[in-house]
Amino acid sequence: MPWKVEAIRKNTARSDDLVTEQVHQHYDTFVPGNIRDVADAIIASDADDEENKDRYVLTRARLNLTLADLQGAxxxxxxxxxxxxxxxxxxxxxxxERVYTEINDKVGTARSVMLKDKPDLVYTNAVILEVMRIVTQIPFSLPHYAMKNAKLQGYDVDKDTVVIFNLFSVHHEKEFWKDPESFRPERFLSDGKSLDEEKCNHMFAFSHGRRRCVGEFLAKMNLFLSFSIVMQKCKIIKPVDEKLDLTPIPGLVYSSKPYKLLVQERN
Structure with missing residues (x-):
């Protein structure tokens, strides 16, 4: 499908141009001691090494890649x-409603949910994990490369082999999850008061090992705060005539089909 390949090339080139433009602007307007964002922080890390020109070039290249990763991933x-x-x-x-009840009991409504509340909101965390598991919006990991001959679970993995981790398969393994196609957050609870460690360790939404997603902690923090604060303050309602289809739109990142919701502020 050459037309799709060409579209990807054009979009990638446009994205690269935007990132490069931002990098140039940051270098031109950088003021030591005035860190405006992550780009300035990376520039500042090498600001004292002006004599080493090679490092300066590498820093600029690293900044381009870091901003592209933040945007894309x-x-x-x-x-x-x-x-x-x-x-x-x-x-x-x-x-x-169970999520709201837990938040209301543990945090209340006088203040917004904070990151320090995460250990207390066990069911809320279970819901987040269950949505990520059942959807598995990134079904396959990024390609990995075998640096040497290896054996994995009885299978030979030859040197120079490209290996792709099937995340969807792990998250829908019937032998482990029993009913993987059912949306059941309770599966992540061990006794109703804590998360099941074995189940949590079987979740690879951010891949696994040394090459796992470097933004995992930041992503989990953002998801928890965004989701729990909305649940604390708002009620999400399905419109009467709206059909909520849970079938994903396939792609590099699985998207939900367009839908409409009613959002009601909680008293």
């Missing part, structure tokens, strides 16, 4: 995960 995935979460809350109102 951090914004779209978080946005789509939240979209899935709100869709499931509208589809399963009983789950949504």
């Amino acid at each position: 951090g914004v779209d995935t978080t946005n789509k995960t939240l979209s899935w979460m709100f869709l499931y809350m509208a589809k399963f109102p009983q789950v949504q």
Whole structure:
């Protein structure tokens, strides 16, 4: 499909141009001691090494790649995960009410949910994990490369082999999850008061090992705060004539189909 390949090339080139433009602007307007964002922080890390020109070039290249990673891997995935979460809350109102009840009991309404509340909101965390598991919006990991001959679970992996981790398969393994196609957040609870460590360790939404997503902690923090604060303050309602389809749109990142919701402020 050459027309699709050409479209990807054009979009990639446009994205690269935008990032490069931002990098140039940051270097031109950088003021030591005035860190405006992550780009300035990277520039500042090498600001004292002006004599080493090679390092300066590498820093600029690293900045380009870092900003591209933040844009490509951090914004779209978080946005789509939240979209899935709100869709499931509208589809399963009983789950949504249980999340709200837990937040109301543990945090209340006098202040917004904070990161320090995360250990206390066990069911809320279970819901987040279950949405990420059942959707698995990134079904396959990025390609990995075998540096040497290896054996994995009885299978030979030859040197120079490209290996792709099937995340969807792990998250829908019937032998482990029993009913993987069912949306059941309770599966992540061990005794109703804590998360099941074994189940949590079987979740690879950010891949696994040393090459796992470097933004995992930031993504989990953003998802928890965004989701729990919305659940604390708002009620998500399915419109009467709206059909909420949970079938994903295939792609590099699985998206939900367009939908409409009613958002009611809680008293």
